[in-house]
Amino acid sequence: MTNRELDLLVAKEVMGKKYQSGYCDKKECEGKTMGGSQKGDIGIVYRCMICNIEDEMHCPLYSTSIVQAMEVFQKLRESGKWCCLNISSDYHYIYDVTLIAEDRHKNAKHEPTIRASSEELPRAICLAALRAVGVKDV
Numbered sequence: 162m163t164n165r166e167l168d169l170l171v172a173k174e175v176m177g178k179k180y181q182s183g184y185c186d187k188k189e190c191e192g193k194t195m196g197g198s199q200k201g202d203i204g205i206v207y208r209c210m211i212c213n214i215e216d217e218m219h220c221p222l223y224s225t226s227i228v229q230a231m232e233v234f235q236k237l238r239e240s241g242k243w244c245c246l247n248i249s250s251d252y253h254y255i256y257d258v259t260l261i262a263e264d265r266h267k268n269a270k271h272e273p274t275i276r277a278s279s280e281e282l283p284r285a286i287c288l289a290a291l292r293a294v295g296v297k298d299v
Contacts, residue, residue, distance in 0.1 A: 162299070164224040167287055170299075171223045175233055175290045180217035181209060223287050230283035233290045243293060248282065258285040260293050 162170075172178045190209055208215045221229045237243040237260070245261035260275040277288035291299045 164222075164284065165220075167224040167284065167299075168220050168222060169217060170296070171233055171287045171290060172220050174294050174296050175287075176223075176236055178220075179214055180220045181214050182217045224284045225281065227283050230286040234286055237290055237293055246286070248285075255280060256282045256285045258282070258289045260289050 169180060172180060221232070223229045223233055234243075234246050242263055243260050244263040245259075247259040247261065249257045249259075251257075255278055257276065257278050262274040275289050275292045277285050277292060279285035279288060288299050
């Protein structure tokens with residue numbers, strides 16, 4: 162899976178956002194092409210003129226930006242299901258990310274629940290986040 166495909170999957174499954182590519186595929190929008198509209202300081206934003214879904218070029222770079230990846234982890238924390246993110250690395254520059262489930266009702270030992278590894282830290286965080294929300298085969 163490419164980083165961009167991973168970004169779009171994280172946006173949908175973890176962050177709850179949907180992006181389209183070039184035209185809107187919703188039935189009620191009848192395949193309308195994306196149109197540009199002014200939005201604050203970021204310039205032109207392309208979105209469906211009917212349902213307002215943005216073009217995929219505006220999807221954040223979750224899998225390559227540590228800032229964006231930490232927003233993904235923060236979203237998991239806000240769900241109340243995940244409390245801790247442990248990061249370790251070895252001499253081969255492989256990052257191991259472990260998510261630990263929130264357990265407020267028991268005196269838990271903070272046992273690791275979800276693990277993911279990658280040569281890039283943001284990508285490892287994204288893979289762990291997808292596993293945390295139940296996405297298989299990532």
